[in-house]
Amino acid sequence: MPVTEADTSRSARPAEAGALAEYAAAAEAGLQPGETAYWLLDDNAGALRVRIALADLAVETLDIQYFIWQDDLTGRLLMQHVLAAADRGVRVRFFLDDLAVTGLDTQLVGLDAHPSIEVRIFNPWKSRSQLVRPFEFALRMGRLNHRMHNKVFVADGRFGIVGGRNIGDRYFGVYDEFVQNDIDLMVSGTMLDDLMSAFDAFWNSELSHRMFRDARETDERLAELRRMCAQSAAANQASLAAFAVPSGGWHGYFDDVMRGLTRGTGELLLDTPAVHAELPTQLYERFKEFVGSAESELILSSPYLVPDEPFVELLDALTDRGVRVRIVTNSLASNSHTVAHSAYKQWRRALLATGAEVYEMRADAQVLEDYKTPPAEPGWLALHTKAAVVDGRWSFVGSPNIDPRSMILNTEIGLVADDPALAGKLIRLLSRDMEPENSWRVTLESDGWLKWWNGSEAVGRQPAQGFQQRALEFFLNLIPIKNQT
Numbered sequence: 001m002p003v004t005e006a007d008t009s010r011s012a013r014p015a016e017a018g019a020l021a022e023y024a025a026a027a028e029a030g031l032q033p034g035e036t037a038y039w040l041l042d043d044n045a046g047a048l049r050v051r052i053a054l055a056d057l058a059v060e061t062l063d064i065q066y067f068i069w070q071d072d073l074t075g076r077l078l079m080q081h082v083l084a085a086a087d088r089g090v091r092v093r094f095f096l097d098d099l100a101v102t103g104l105d106t107q108l109v110g111l112d113a114h115p116s117i118e119v120r121i122f123n124p125w126k127s128r129s130q131l132v133r134p135f136e137f138a139l140r141m142g143r144l145n146h147r148m149h150n151k152v153f154v155a156d157g158r159f160g161i162v163g164g165r166n167i168g169d170r171y172f173g174v175y176d177e178f179v180q181n182d183i184d185l186m187v188s189g190t191m192l193d194d195l196m197s198a199f200d201a202f203w204n205s206e207l208s209h210r211m212f213r214d215a216r217e218t219d220e221r222l223a224e225l226r227r228m229c230a231q232s233a234a235a236n237q238a239s240l241a242a243f244a245v246p247s248g249g250w251h252g253y254f255d256d257v258m259r260g261l262t263r264g265t266g267e268l269l270l271d272t273p274a275v276h277a278e279l280p281t282q283l284y285e286r287f288k289e290f291v292g293s294a295e296s297e298l299i300l301s302s303p304y305l306v307p308d309e310p311f312v313e314l315l316d317a318l319t320d321r322g323v324r325v326r327i328v329t330n331s332l333a334s335n336s337h338t339v340a341h342s343a344y345k346q347w348r349r350a351l352l353a354t355g356a357e358v359y360e361m362r363a364d365a366q367v368l369e370d371y372k373t374p375p376a377e378p379g380w381l382a383l384h385t386k387a388a389v390v391d392g393r394w395s396f397v398g399s400p401n402i403d404p405r406s407m408i409l410n411t412e413i414g415l416v417a418d419d420p421a422l423a424g425k426l427i428r429l430l431s432r433d434m435e436p437e438n439s440w441r442v443t444l445e446s447d448g449w450l451k452w453w454n455g456s457e458a459v460g461r462q463p464a465q466g467f468q469q470r471a472l473e474f475f476l477n478l479i480p481i482k483n484q485t
Contacts, residue, residue, distance in 0.1 A: 015158060020155055242374065270411075298389070303340075306346075328359040361382070361383040387430065399413050
């Protein structure tokens with residue numbers, strides 16, 4: 001049935017038939033009232049496989065919301081599976097932030113031409129010309145500087161994914177230059193109602209717009225999109241072998257995924273989509289309450305770490321009352337956005353002065369082996385995990401960094417779960433990231449100098465990938481743009 005405005009205005013009721021409905025019913029049978037089932041998605045290849053499986057097993061709906069959907073091998077592969085779902089009659093709502101749509105208008109217009117798919121973009125530029133966009137941004141910065149950083153994937157109203165990963169090769173381990181250490185959560189149960197309501201709030205917001213299109217060209221563009229996806233998959237079978245549909249379909253694979261279930265209550269944290277009307281501070285305020293509730297231990301992972309004074313004061317108050325605080329972030333060497341490191345550098349001493357332990361990811365981290373997807377051989381690892389654990393019981397996984405863009409400018413989404421088993425898994429991963437083979441521990445010495453420790457060895461200058469990166473970081477440190485990180 002073709003998609004209409006009435007069809008897409010709100011989430012459909014959860015599917016009552018199909019494989020995902022059956023899997024969800026089995027998972028939910030073991031839950032207490034108000035509980036949610038959680039699956040921690042740490043492995044990069046597995047994170048894409050499970051999304052493909054959800055798309056292939058869906059029988060009624062797919063609701064997809066991302067900050068970035070890259071036009072690369074994995075982006076085209078997942079797009080191909082979304083198209084196949086729509087061909088089966090699955091209703092697809094496809095929602096992207098317009099900042100990362102650069103160069104994708106033709107493909108998205110083609111996708112929107114499918115009778116079962118509607119594409120919307122968030123807070124769009126009026127001009128589609130890449131030459132004009134910078135000038136429009138300068139004139140409309142007050143609105144255009146606010147972006148939708150959410151990452152949501154919901155299938156049949158039965159399973160949903162939130163977390164740090166966008167869609168693209170570096171998030172799924174197949175990018176030649178570098179790959180990312182990242183985490184998502186898949187959920188089923190009580191939390192799905194809140195997650196679908198959150199999607200609807202953005203989908204129907206004032207800043208949500210249909211794709212601009214010329215009706216005379218849409219069928220042609222859809223056909224071209226199909227050809228592009230098919231050709232990419234055929235030409236890159238070796239690189240995409242890890243994501244191939246199993247010979248018996250996805251059921252055996254999903255059986256294995258289901259065994260990783262943990263359970264507990266939870267809360268969805270969400271910013272308002274009305275970023276042009278009010279600053280989206282709701283998630284950040286609730287996140288600070290979550291962090292501040294720690295009584296014995298707080299573990300934080302934030303790839304871009306640029307706190308404000310209240311957050312530093314919060315950490316100081318925690319350590320003053322005996323809470324152990326451990327933070328892992330990117331080093332200069334592992335940071336894929338050097339400007340973000342330049343901003344973090346200004347806060348590093350203040351963070352250490354609170355008594356928090358600070359760890360910086362090594363670009364040559366041993367754990368790189370766990371995040372690459374053969375046959376890819378990426379050169380280095382970047383941290384992209386946005387997560388926290390409080391007192392070995394409560395976990396947070398979501399899209400926000402601890403930086404001004406996430407705290408003030410962008411919209412974000414995340415989950416707080418009261419699930420000790422999930423917290424235990426997350427603690428093991430974050431503690432592993434802080435081991436000497438994976439991170440440098442930064443210390444503030446009595447003489448005022450910083451040192452980076454790799455086990456018993458120490459260096460007095462922050463690790464970098466060479467002179468060029470050091471020079472760029474030095475230059476960026478002179479430019480007053482760090483409040484935009």
